[in-house]
Amino acid sequence: MAEVILGISAFFHDSAAALIVDGKIVAAAQEERFSRIKNDPVFPANAIEYVLKEAGVLPTEVTQIAFYEKPLLKFERLLETYHAFAPIGLKSFMKAMPVWLKDKLFFRRMINSELKKLGFPHSKLLFPEHHLSHAASAFYPSPFKEAAILTIDGVGEWANMTISYGSGNQIKIIKEQQFPHSLGLFYSAVTYFLGFEVNSGEYKVMGLAAYGEAEAEETKSFIKKISEEIIDIREDGSFLLNMEYFRFATHLTMTNDRKWKQLFNLSRRENKDELNQKHANFAFAAQQVLEKIVLKLAKTALDLTGSKNLALAGGVALNGVANAKIMELEALKKVWIQPAAGDSGGALGAALATWYISLNKERTPELEDSMQGAYLGPGYSNERIASMIRKYSDLNFQYFEEVSLLRETAKAISSGLVVGWFQGRMEFGPRALGNRSILGDARNPDMQRKINQKIKFRESFRPFAPSVLEEDVSKYFQLDGVSPYMLLVKKVKDVFKSETFEKQKNFIERLDEKRSNIPAVTHVDYTARIQTVSKKTNLRYWKLLNALKEQTGDGIVINTSFNIKDEPIVCSPQEAVECFLKTEMDLLVLGNYLVYKEKQGLEAP
Incomplete structure (x- = not known):
């Protein structure tokens, strides 16, 4: 009997479903492509129906179902964060709690309820951690027998960056950075401050950064102020954010706009406002700081693991400029990046982690592309x-x-x-x-x-x-x-x-x-x-x-x-x-x- 594993990501952004059969990636798709709602966070019912149809599998034939993170750990982080910053953030806390108490604390029941509508019997659900799902999506489809794995995003449960070592069919997490000190959330804060939409506009900041004037005194000042006032960067790539400048931990916005305006002499741009050279210089400065940190983290990953191979995932792995800089590291021989590096790829990672770690299946890396060019969605005759x-x-x-x-x-x-x-x-x-x-x-x-x-x-x-x-x-x-x-x-x-x-x-x-x-x-x-x-x-x-x-x-x-x-x-x-x-x-x-x-x-x- 075939081992059929369904991976699911949902309820934050970029919900998706992925299906593997006896270890082979058969199908994967984001819910947005079916619902036509960009970055749709809902339970991916349409995507699940598609991956089953593509594989010719009935819901009753699915043997394992994995969700891409541990919801209760995320709830723990939410409570501890509000407690640590109290009474700041009371308004945000009061808005978030009813949703968690009504639905999200009962994730298992809620997911099973949605699956039942699709014809699944009551299923045993697996919940690998968010960054393990990212790491699995990066390492297992890669052509490497062993590799350092670097995952960087906004935040999962607590971790927002992990360095892991993948060898054979196992992944060992060696080092992690925890919320609220997040590189992904720093870049999202810059995205928000420049007037773009968080979780979808970060690539606009990367594109805008190219227009920055590297030698301008204003640009150099931005870099200096970010490095001295906003982020305390350590030699190994770990860092601390100065939380006086950020609101994402306790409020419904990303930045303390007043503090940023005082520091940079720049007001937060509204979406309707025209972009100018100052915005481009600021984007350039933020991109430079991000690249500096990513390079340090990549070097640390290679040093800690002793590997010359590197696999990347997490939303920050979509930053192609930073990825190109990583390729220039002397200690690096080869790099492989998961094409669905964001949360949608977590669905695939959760399924792969179930196959290799939970079921302890043997892994033989494929020299050809096991992601099949990422052409894993619907086709039409x-x-x-x-x-x-x-x-x-x-x-x-x-x-x-x-x-x-x-x-x-x-x-x-x-x-x-x-x-x-x-x-x-x-x-x-x-x-x-x-x-x-x-x-x-x-x-x-x-x-x-x-x-x-x-x-x-x-x-x-x-x-x-x-x-x-x-x-x-x-x-x-x-x-x-x-x-x-x-x-x-x-x-x-x-x-x-x-x-x-x-x-x-x-x-x-x-x-x-x-x-x-x-x-x-x-x-x-x-x-x-x-x-x-x-x-x-x-x-x-x-x-x-x-x-x-x-x-x-x-x-x-x-x-x-x-x-x-x-x-x-x-x-x-x-x-x-x-x-x-x-x-x-x-x-x-x-x-x-x-x-x-x-x-x-x-x-x-």
């Missing part, structure tokens, strides 16, 4: 696609065999069209990796602004990532290796850089500087968040880039997620069509079907 798009009476579409499909799509990209690309199984994690993507010509200097303003409807300062043929990555970028999950930021090769443009003084106008021969994917600091595309993990996407290379000489495209601002990445063909209709995308490719916008008057059914 051409028959299902055709059935759906026929419901749109005014939608003109045409079926192409693969060779013609790729040639036509490559021709469209090279001629300056924006392409919605919907293929195969949906990605697990926050990045679109070539199956639910919007594509454009990386060589076109107008393409970044066009996609930002006419398709994504988002902030113009945010960069786009390139997808590049794995075998060509070192031609364009200072990267000797691979970056399959778009989690490394590296500089463009000097030979492609352009220094001939007139540098703009205005903060936003700098977007239009043509900084390289691939300007649409070259950020203002000459970097790019790279995805290398492998023939082994995504053959059709690789073939598309190859077709583009045959036509233009360059197998590289802009790749951004198939969605508009504040919506989840599309999951189904219908969602792809609806997104296509309400944006200025030029071409939609659904499986083997092409739809050109200029050929029809388009009305949704």
Whole structure:
């Protein structure tokens, strides 16, 4: 009888479900992709139904169910924190307690109740700790027999950073940092102070940081004040936050805005306020401090374990700039980063921890990608696609065999069209990796602004990532290796850089500087968040880039997620069509079907 393990994460943000069968990762997906509520925290009923269907498994055939953290430990932390800071935070305490006393103290009963609705019998639930789930998601899918494991996020139960050692099928936690002294929450506080949304806007801070003026006295002052007043950093990477500047432990906000304004001579930005150079300099300073701490922690992890391999997870592992700096450590040989590094990946980690630790199953690391390129979500056949798009009476579409499909799509990209690309199984994690993507010509200097303003409807300062043929990555970028999950930021090769443009003084106008021969994917600091595309993990996407290379000489495209601002990445063909209709995308490719916008008057059914 097969051992079928369901992993669940829920009730904070990015709820998800993952299923492994006899140790093999079969399916994983976030609830937001089905509910269409970004970062949806609810019990992932839709995601659970999907992973079971993908595996052809009935609820009664699931042998183990694991939840990604220990809720009672989290409640303990909540009580002890309020007690330690009392009477400060009484308002927040009074708001939180009824929810905990009504529902969250009875997690086991609540989860079983939700599972019963889906047809599960009363189940024995396992509750690995939050950071063990992160560590398991990082180490077990990695190609390493043994490795140091570093997990960093906002907070789990008590821990917000752990250093562990993985060997064989076991993980041993060696060191941890506890709440409230959290690097993830520090960066979230900066996110909040700069006017972005916590738990979803942190990557905007990373993008904004590139516009910071490293040599400006203001920037240096920001770094100095953060390091001297906000964070006391130790040599091993551990640190203490000055809690006079933070409110997340006791209030419903992140920062003590008055104290931050006094220290930095900068008011908290409201979402509607325009960004300026001072905001960029502040983001740069925060990013520099984060990188300093992460590098120290990575070095400590390697020193404590004696390993030359490093596996990463936790929300901070999505910071591609910091990840690239880690790769430069002399003691490091190889690094592997979980693509669903945030809480959604905790569902997968909980299932894997159950298989290897609770059931003590033997582990043989796979040299090929056991995450299967992170293509673990729903896929749709051409028959299902055709059935759906026929419901749109005014939608003109045409079926192409693969060779013609790729040639036509490559021709469209090279001629300056924006392409919605919907293929195969949906990605697990926050990045679109070539199956639910919007594509454009990386060589076109107008393409970044066009996609930002006419398709994504988002902030113009945010960069786009390139997808590049794995075998060509070192031609364009200072990267000797691979970056399959778009989690490394590296500089463009000097030979492609352009220094001939007139540098703009205005903060936003700098977007239009043509900084390289691939300007649409070259950020203002000459970097790019790279995805290398492998023939082994995504053959059709690789073939598309190859077709583009045959036509233009360059197998590289802009790749951004198939969605508009504040919506989840599309999951189904219908969602792809609806997104296509309400944006200025030029071409939609659904499986083997092409739809050109200029050929029809388009009305949704």
